[in-house]
Amino acid sequence: xxxxxxxxxxxxxxxxxxxxxxxxxxxxxxxxxxxxxxxxxxxxxxxxxxxxxxxxxxxxxxxxxxxxxxxxxxxxxxxxxxxxxxxxxxxxxxxxxxxxxxxxxxxxxxxxxxxxxxxxxxxxxxxxxxxxxxxxxxxxxxxxxxxxxxxxxxxxxxxxxxxxxxxxxxxxxxxxxxxxxxxxxxxxx
Numbered sequence: 001x002x003x004x005x006x007x008x009x010x011x012x013x014x015x016x017x018x019x020x021x022x023x024x025x026x027x028x029x030x031x032x033x034x035x036x037x038x039x040x041x042x043x044x045x046x047x048x049x050x051x052x053x054x055x056x057x058x059x060x061x062x063x064x065x066x067x068x069x070x071x072x073x074x075x076x077x078x079x080x081x082x083x084x085x086x087x088x089x090x091x092x093x094x095x096x097x098x099x100x101x102x103x104x105x106x107x108x109x110x111x112x113x114x115x116x117x118x119x120x121x122x123x124x125x126x127x128x129x130x131x132x133x134x135x136x137x138x139x140x141x142x143x144x145x146x147x148x149x150x151x152x153x154x155x156x157x158x159x160x161x162x163x164x165x166x167x168x169x170x171x172x173x174x175x176x177x178x179x180x181x182x183x184x185x186x187x188x189x
Contacts, residue, residue, distance in 0.1 A: 013130065014053035020119050021053075021070065022046050025077045028111035033085065041084030045077050060131045067120035074112040 022045055030036050056069060 009130075009134070010054060010057040013057040013127075014050050016126070017053040017057070017123060018046050018050040020123060021049050021073055022077070024115040024119055025074060025112070026081075028115045029078065029081050029108070032108045032111045033081075035085055037081045038084045041081055045080050048076070048080075049073050060127060061124075063120060063124045066124050066127065067116060070116040070120050070123075071113070074116045078108070078112055 022042060025045075026037050026042055052069070052073065056065075061069075
């Protein structure tokens, strides 16, 4: 697992995420809607996306996680931009035309979806590069480890108590009784 990000790198990553996200979203939305997005909506969207990204920027994220966050951000930004341009773009349109134009139908959905896919690819590559660089810097900043050669100490022989040496039994024992064989016959006299 990756290490937690420092607050300054967390903010920097959130700002990069929000900048890329807003730039493509505003361009795609303005192209699909046919009118520019008001600067107030872009600024408000930037603050919202930066705050959301700062919360999630504590660790390295995978492509599916980034894509999911971007799809959610695209939906939220779309709603924000539609609300911001509602009075100027859709003036004079009937209700059915207003709904279809405001929500963009297929072209608006494709524009936001394509923007999310492209941004997720870019941001994941940037995320991987940033975390790789951070790991390399952290590894270089650590004090060097003292590396000792692999010296093996010979094992000591195990000392066991010596067994008592007994004399060899060549002569018959003087104080022994042999009790083998049948009992001696008793004499009656």
